[in-house]
Amino acid sequence: MTQSVFRAQLLTFTGDPAQSPDAAQFHEDGVVIVEDGQVAASGAWSALKERVSDGAQVHDMRDKLIVPGFIDTHIHYPQTDMIASPAPGLLPWLDTYTFPTERGFENEAIAQDTAQFFVDELLKSGTTTALVYCTVHKQSADALFTASEAKNLRMVAGKVLMDRHCPEFLRDTPQTGYDDSAELIGRWHNKGRQMYALTPRFAPTSTEAQLEACEALAKAHGDIFIQSHVAENLDEVKWVKELFPRQRSYLDVYDRYGLLRRRAVYGHCIWLDDEDRQRMAETGAVAAHCPTSNLFLGSGLFDFDKANESQMPVTLATDVGGGTSFSMLQTMNEAHKVARMGGHHLTATRMFWLATAGAAQALDLADKIGTLAPQSEADFVVLDPKATPLLARRTARAESLEELLFAFALLGDDRAVFETYAAGARVHSRESA
Structure with a gap:
């Protein structure tokens, strides 16, 4: 089984951030492992690196943030x-x-x-x-x-x-x-x-x-x-x-x-x-x-x-x-x-939830999209905190997850989207657009 491995900062949710302070799950050094168009595993790199197959290509994007599509x-x-x-x-x-x-x-x-x-x-x-x-x-x-x-x-x-x-x-x-x-x-x-x-x-x-x-x-x-x-x-x-x-x-x-x-x-x-x-x-x-x-x-x-x-x-x-x-x-x-x-x-954290896991839950699709959970469909976005000079300056000074996401929400647009993946396949790349 072919693996695609993406090492990056990682954001996903276990619930509504307005209801639970721990609903946003963030890994500064995270990984998403994709097999056959689905998420096989996601979480901290340190906990999952042994799951990476020998010879699997690891896309190292630790300077970027992966969120659900x-x-x-x-x-x-x-x-x-x-x-x-x-x-x-x-x-x-x-x-x-x-x-x-x-x-x-x-x-x-x-x-x-x-x-x-x-x-x-x-x-x-x-x-x-x-x-x-x-x-x-x-x-x-x-x-x-x-x-x-x-x-x-x-x-x-x-x-x-x-x-x-x-x-x-x-x-x-x-x-x-x-x-x-x-x-x-x-x-x-x-x-x-x-x-x-x-x-x-x-x-x-x-x-x-x-x-x-x-x-x-x-x-x-x-x-x-x-x-x-x-x-x-x-x-x-x-x-x-x-x-x-x-x-x-x-x-x-x-x-x-x-x-x-x-x-x-x-x-x-x-x-x-x-x-x-x-x-x-x-x-x-x-x-x-x-x-x-x-x-x-x-x-x-x-x-x-x-x-x-x-x-x-x-x-x-x-x-x-x-x-x-x-x-x-x-x-x-x-x-x-x-x-x-x-x-x-x-908050920016809740806005990201509303646009991902919250929407999937409301649409009865929470087991398929809006998440990076195992067995979900591997739809995700790679966001670039250095996409523009202003965004780069602001995110470099971010002292919390909320500040980082708020900078993306208030200063970001399509230029902040580095790559987009659907069912594990890259369907957009800023560098080749």
Whole structure:
């Protein structure tokens, strides 16, 4: 059995650092031993060096830090080419940029080219798993999964469902949306490392008939993911109240159709009330916090204290193209500032947990990703504390793990990612990019 051995500083987690001071496991001289795409062992070099096979190549990177691959829980690959597009708010931004851009994905060549660039951009930023929105076109999902499969990534994605309040050229029907989604589930869910997400865009663009079709698919496939948006923007919240007057809240619309459960991930969750947060905690539905997008579109500030009080699952996400960076490090940067604006101190150690082990736990994938534990899939990132002159100066003065991680989170971006590995294979190298 061929071993790949990586000797470096090592960070992994045994729990939420906000709940346990010992949850972050750091080895200044650590090692990850990979066999057949899985982690065979990880920990201190002194304890594991006898496990290294004779003749195994040891990648000596003791001046760098290995962390589990980042997990981005909310991102739109068709919006790659419209990132950083100006608009006064969410709804006009959708009409002016999003919908016209997504129209192009009826062309398979455009979908394939964008999917390939998108996947490469994720890996460049150290993101090895993402929950991805495609377009209403079935071939857009095929293109994304094909690009992911070629790199052997664990990716979650789905065709968008919209049957009202959108341009005719992007509109499906309850029946076609159901049929296309069922076909894609059959073709891609649990094929290798690919997984499917049922993807109604958001409540205003689906009729009750389409949400009923989503409910039927969710019941028929208990292990697929569900992803949508909720309570991002006050104008949107008001609109949902007009469209669904019988439901108690925006979140309650999804609950009415059985779409709150484990592996259900809702972007934003800014304008929830206490009852909504409690319901998410009860069902295991996940709030994907998208700070760069929320600031860019002026949507509002996510309330970390209320989220913590309710114990609702929370993860971090870029939300490209409303979000302004593919980098989870830059996302941490903005998440910290959003939290501070709400009077909450979000530590770097917890942000790294939210982007790795915490996300994996929330997604029911903790045995596979977000960790360096034995038998997990060997997805990890090699971070370079000397990636830029400023980062090098600051990390050289770091006197604790928190200071080191805080420097990466506040000063880092894709340049800090030296290498990215998926299932033990190198899928990005800064030196050859």
